[in-house]
Amino acid sequence: MSNPWPTSETILRADGIHKSFHKGSEVPVLRGVDLQVARGEFLAIVGSSGSGKTTLLHILGTLDRPDQGEVHWRGERLDNQSTSARERFRNKSCGFVFQFYHLLPELNTLENVLVPRMIELGPMSYWRQKKKLVQRATELLDRVGLSHRLTHRPAELSGGEMQRTAIARALLSEPEILLADEPTGNLDAETGQSIFGLLSELREEARLTLVLVTHDVSLAQRADRTCRLAQGVLVTSHTEFRPRATIFAG
Amino acid sequence: MYILKLCGKYMTTRYTALASVASILLGVATLIVVNSVMTGFRTKMRERLHGILSDVVVEARAPLTGFPEPDYIMKRISQSSIGDKIAGMTPAIETLAILTYKPKGYANALTRPVQIVGIDPKGRCEVGDFASHLVNKENKAQPSFELRADALEWRQANSDIIDQKESWPGAIVGYQIATFRAQGMNYDEYLVYPGNEVIITTVANGDGGRPEPKSYKFVVADLYKSDMSEYDDRYMFVPLDALQNVCGMQGRANTIQIKLKDFADAPLVVETLRKVLPQMVFVVSTWEEKQGPLIYAVKVEAFLINLTLFFIIAVAGFGILSTFAMMVIEKTRDIGLLKALGASSTGITNLFLVYGSALGIIGAGAGAVIGIILTYKLNAIEETLTELTGFEIFPRDIYYFDEIPILLEPSMVVMVVAGSLFIAIAAAVYPARRAARLQPVETLRYE
Structure with a gap:
């Protein structure tokens, strides 16, 4: 029997997520978000500015903790794991792509891509595996069309090139899930389309699960499934994965 | 990484x-x-400080009177429990004096205070670095108060200003007492040459122990140059027996200089000697204690x-x-x-x-x-x-x-x-x- 892809196996689940920020008074951002992401699924979360999309993504990626609710990764509770376990999750299982690329200015393109493995490995292990790692990073940069920019620093790259570098960095550790926070938000429409296309292609090549946060509805429509976040609540509550389903509520 | x-x-x-x-x-x-x-x-x-002082110094509490029979005192020290730690000992008299000398070509004599030390040159060499600070090369090898060739030659050449009738004991004078360097000069001008006669005036024990001033003539035999202005500007050495006569301290001394085999034993030696020697008469200290403030x-x-x-x-x-x-x-x-x-x-x-x-x-x-x-x-x-x-x-x-x-x-x-x-x-x-x-x-x- 062939292995269906995407599958209906839930890889990431959020149950009743609440999150508030305290700026003088309490500002509730998420008011009970339930979400299930299937392995291999391309999920787009849309919503207006300040709707809590990024906060939700940070909670899913263990960059932040919910005030209430639970996050499960492959059936195991993730949000209450130890700090080191959550660091391991971010380093190995999950790749991040940010709106503002967040490349380290002192490092060149190749070195920026290698950062996750530099964090994971000690100096001796890194030096032992360096040849293999550089080869993998070079292949990734070649795949995102930056093989001619290996030794350039971020200051010498365009916005699109920086985002391509950030995508290559996110894929270096061969994560199971990619969390992308407005990856095209800081780019012009044409470059944004190109980056989005690249993400889609890479997802299919690497059989990745992709959760993308955007306010661009036209991009979100190209995802397998789209959810809208409004008033701190995820308006859809579909637990079953439905390819190319676009569900807008409210 | x-x-x-x-x-x-x-x-x-x-x-x-x-x-x-x-x-x-x-x-x-x-x-x-x-x-x-x-x-x-x-x-x-x-x-340099150590050069003029031996490791341990035994001093008389009353320097003008001193203590009798220094040889007996040294024998008692040798026979005490720390006797095996001692490398050498020598008695001395150290007192204040006024030095009078008349440089060649000067109309009047000059006077200045000095610290005069009566020593046995051989014994002094056994307890400290004395010979190496003497200017005359012969004295460096074998220190003595005898006049050497340079002093005799000077006396020959200046027979008109010296007293040839009597022979006077020799003295070793601090280099800065005998010389000076004027501003802008890069050499030292001599006030007193080896061969010069100088007069020492000091306080001697008179009748009934009453102190009285006494003067005596010496002939400069050599100069002492330790490169420590503290010493070169103040000290003058004369034969022990001569100073004993001048001070009315025949058979007496007011310090005993002790050289140790290992300076690390100094605290033990000092502690022992403070018990062995009556403290009413003697003060015992290491050279470091004596030079403590500096x-x-x-x-x-x-x-x-x-x-x-x-x-x-x-x-x-x-x-x-x-x-x-x-x-x-x-x-x-x-x-x-x-x-x-x-x-x-x-x-x-x-x-x-x-x-x-x-x-x-x-x-x-x-x-x-x-x-x-x-x-x-x-x-x-x-x-x-x-x-x-x-x-x-x-x-x-x-x-x-x-x-x-x-x-x-x-x-x-x-x-x-x-x-x-x-x-x-x-x-x-x-x-x-x-x-x-x-x-x-x-x-x-x-x-």
Whole structure:
């Protein structure tokens, strides 16, 4: 029997997520978000500015903790794991792509891509595996069309090139899930389309699960499934994965 | 690995941090040079102070009366429990006197106070470094109060101004008593030559122990040059028996100089002698105790200079602290990214601590190398600067050293380097902890 892809196996689940920020008074951002992401699924979360999309993504990626609710990764509770376990999750299982690329200015393109493995490995292990790692990073940069920019620093790259570098960095550790926070938000429409296309292609090549946060509805429509976040609540509550389903509520 | 990688990058790209390195470098180099000079100065001075004093000195509580039978006292000391620790002993009389002499061509005689010491030259050599400070080469080999060829020649040539009828005992006069150097001169002018006659006026024990002034004539046999103005400007040595006669102290002395086989035994020897000898008559002390204030003054001076200079490194430490504090603010986003990619708080702390250590190692290491080179080249540098500026940076006639005394102690270099490293690392702790506490989510949210 062939292995269906995407599958209906839930890889990431959020149950009743609440999150508030305290700026003088309490500002509730998420008011009970339930979400299930299937392995291999391309999920787009849309919503207006300040709707809590990024906060939700940070909670899913263990960059932040919910005030209430639970996050499960492959059936195991993730949000209450130890700090080191959550660091391991971010380093190995999950790749991040940010709106503002967040490349380290002192490092060149190749070195920026290698950062996750530099964090994971000690100096001796890194030096032992360096040849293999550089080869993998070079292949990734070649795949995102930056093989001619290996030794350039971020200051010498365009916005699109920086985002391509950030995508290559996110894929270096061969994560199971990619969390992308407005990856095209800081780019012009044409470059944004190109980056989005690249993400889609890479997802299919690497059989990745992709959760993308955007306010661009036209991009979100190209995802397998789209959810809208409004008033701190995820308006859809579909637990079953439905390819190319676009569900807008409210 | 990212810690080493980023530290390496910060070292080569962040030039503001290099200012901190320069501060540490300067502080360490200066501390090494100054400490080497101070230690060299202190060691030379100790050698010279020790040169005129033996290890342990037994003195009469009443110097003008002294104590009788010094040979018997020395025998008692030899037979005491610390007798085997003694390498040599000699009695002496030390008292104040007025020296009168008439330089050639002067109409009137000159007078000045001196410390006159009656010694047995052979015995004196056994307890201290006496012979090497004598100017006459023959006396250096075999010290004596006999007139040597230079003194006899001078007397021959100046027979008109000397008293040939009687023979007077010889005297060894401090070099600075016998000479002077006028401003702008680069040689010493002699007031008293070996062969000159001088008169000593001192206080002698008169009838019924009543002190009375007494004068006696001596012939200068040699000059004493220890390069310590403290001694060369004050001391005059005469034969012990001659001074005993002058002072009315026949068969007596007022000090016994004791040389030990090992100076480490000095406290035990002093403690024992204080028990063996009646304290009403004798005062027993080591040479260090006798010269305590001077040694202590140099020690205090060295400490104060060290303290002051250490502030340079402390300032460098604050430089690192402020540079790092600014860097944490500037690098907030990068720190957040590293944490988002899985770096731990400990890792972020270590990043800044390793960077601080690297700055410290480079600053202190380079400072140590430069400090050591400067120390060894200090005299050459001083000579070059004196030549270039025409201003004598190290006036030899003030310090009485032929060159700047230097003693580079490896333990001092290690301590200075370790102290600087500690400051550099300590300065990085606060910013490092602050960086580690940053929440990635806060730093990544906004551009």
